[in-house]
Amino acid sequence: MTTERDLLDRVPTGLHVDGAWSAAGDDRVFDVLDPSTEEVLASVADAGPADGLRALAAAHAAQSAWGRTPPRERAEVLRRAFDIVVRRTEEIALLITLEMGKPLAESRAEVAYGAEFLRWFSEEAPRISGRYTTAPDGRNRLLVTKRPVGPCLLVTPWNFPLAMAARKVAPAIAAGCTMVLKPAELTPLTALLLAEVFTEAGLPPGVLNVVPTSDPAALTEPLLADPRLRKLSFTGSTAVGRRLIAGCADQVLRMSMELGGNAPFLVFADADVSAAVEGALVAKLRNGGEACVAANRFLVHEDVVEEFTSRLVARMREYPVGRGTEASTRIGPLIDGKTRSKVSGLVADAVDRGATAAIGGNALEGKGFFYEPTVLVDVPADARILAEEVFGPVAPITAFGSEQEAVRLANATEFGLVCFAYTRDLDRGLRLAEELETGMLGLNTGVVSNPAAPFGGVKQSGLGREGGAEGIEEYLETCYVAVADPFATLPHDKTGEA
Structure with missing residues (x-):
């Protein structure tokens, strides 16, 4: 070995x-x-x-x-x-x-x-x-x-x-x-x-x-x-x-x-919430959130936002933080101190503006650039974390009321790399494929990267x-x-x- x-x-x-x-x-x-x-x-x-x-x-x-x-x-x-x-x-x-x-x-x-x-x-x-x-x-x-x-x-x-x-x-x-x-x-x-x-x-x-x-x-x-x-x-x-x-x-x-990127992750009222949570974990926590295709903003329909949030928080508790060589580790460190400081700053700004950390929200003390898996709820529209690429294990959640509002919020960014959307409605999925300003769309999946597909x-x-x-x-x-x-x-x- x-x-x-x-x-x-x-x-x-x-x-x-x-x-x-x-x-x-x-x-x-x-x-x-x-x-x-x-x-x-x-x-x-x-x-x-x-x-x-x-x-x-x-x-x-x-x-x-x-x-x-x-x-x-x-x-x-x-x-x-x-x-x-x-x-x-x-x-x-x-x-x-x-x-x-x-x-x-x-x-x-x-x-x-x-x-x-x-x-x-x-x-x-x-x-x-x-x-x-x-x-x-x-x-x-x-x-x-x-x-x-x-x-x-x-x-x-x-x-x-x-x-x-x-x-x-x-x-x-x-x-x-x-x-x-x-x-x-x-x-x-x-x-x-x-x-x-x-x-x-x-x-x-x-x-x-x-x-x-x-x-x-x-x-x-x-x-x-x-x-x-x-x-x-x-x-x-x-x-x-x-x-x-x-x-x-x-x-x-x-x-x-x-x-x-500033990828939105949309969860509609008719979505399979369990599947959406599992997709969210992959889209957010893969590579510790340090990916250009990581879900950056979670836009969840008001009818399922509480269920989605509680399930996501429960699953995030199952992701231990540690050195990548340790068998139990599921979240490694951020790449350097500058990146960790940026993540901490984005979370602090959101909390200062009225958001609440349902889980996490802190850098870990000691050697290594570790940050807790974090879920933020009640994130206001003017929070920096909704406009900037996070590149860390932080999931800010915002509720929406209609498909039109979801599309508007998703497109309200200078970026357009990838979007994720969970819905059982085929017609809605096809509408999203045409209306979302994105180069890639993950429809009922949290993974889009594939060597056989144009990225x-x-x-x-x-x-x-x-x-x-x-x-x-x-x-x-x-x-x-x-x-x-x-x-x-x-x-x-x-x-x-x-």
Whole structure:
């Protein structure tokens, strides 16, 4: 059985550039902490602007050959990587738990979820297609082909360090793109281990370059200004996303932006309340609430709000808080002190404005960034927690009286990533699918994420889609070739026959 120390001693901590491990310029490093203990797990190479440009140079040099690599060969690399990740599930899950904090059971689920992106896009690579048609006027033939976008910068968050990297790397590889991956500075170890996996799977040098850094802006800005870069894919906050969108303007870069969310969770009077509570637990407490698709606002019909609240409180009492490596733990720590302070501030603001904590409402004392599972009731409309992304295990509940009011409240946000709704009325469900301003809808389910489905939002929740058949299109350019009528040069008799 792998121990924590054995694993940490084996995990690479350098920069992965052009197929080799190296130190950062001036041998800079930064520490990665265990959010459960606040102790240092490892010191990781701290890439600067020159290191980032070196990684981009490697990606640019590898692009031509990789882009011409047959789709089946690219697919086989992904399939081998899938097999390796599945085989190494326990050590990867332990590493995720150590640097991110989530319980081991959830880390194993993340490994399975992330691995599926590798398998899914291994199957999509040979299916890249175009078309050959006759122009309506008959004069030309229209040939439409797809080709790789080119070198990409992939910027991933800390909350799902394997899955978010796999969700970007896999379609890029399948499409024939090379890349520079900048993992979150709070959780870089999993991404570095993933680079090791791809090396074992036979990915050529320079295709995937991984450059952790403690100063993301200093690293990314010169890359966005470099004409060798052709695409940015970013998952993170809307505030940072706006700045990156502006940074992409001069080079007119392709962009995929998966940004913030403020997901409403609607429970109608005709809902199966027991099922709604179970869905709420998944939608709210998965990853400790630190997910962009986490339910952020619970809008419950006035006829069932008391029943729903009492059942949710009772079930939340069954979620012990602790270190993710402990078998009894169901809620791990928040990622850092800043995040815990934000959650505490949002709860305090709601209570100051008249809300009541039916359960929880406090940060836990001692080492580690722990916060109690919390349910807030009677939350006023002006509370900050209804407008801001919580990213913690807090469920604010507000009652509504009609379907129209529920839709209005759900749409009253700048975000539009995901919504959840529980109702037995099929017509209502179909109306919600058309009226809710969202990129995804969980209808009578608390889980929407699936590698075979297009993940993404509307409004200020982002641009583009990841996963599904749509996911690989984000890494492909469309090229149209006008071909002269191949019959135009044939001699014709007076009847028009050759």
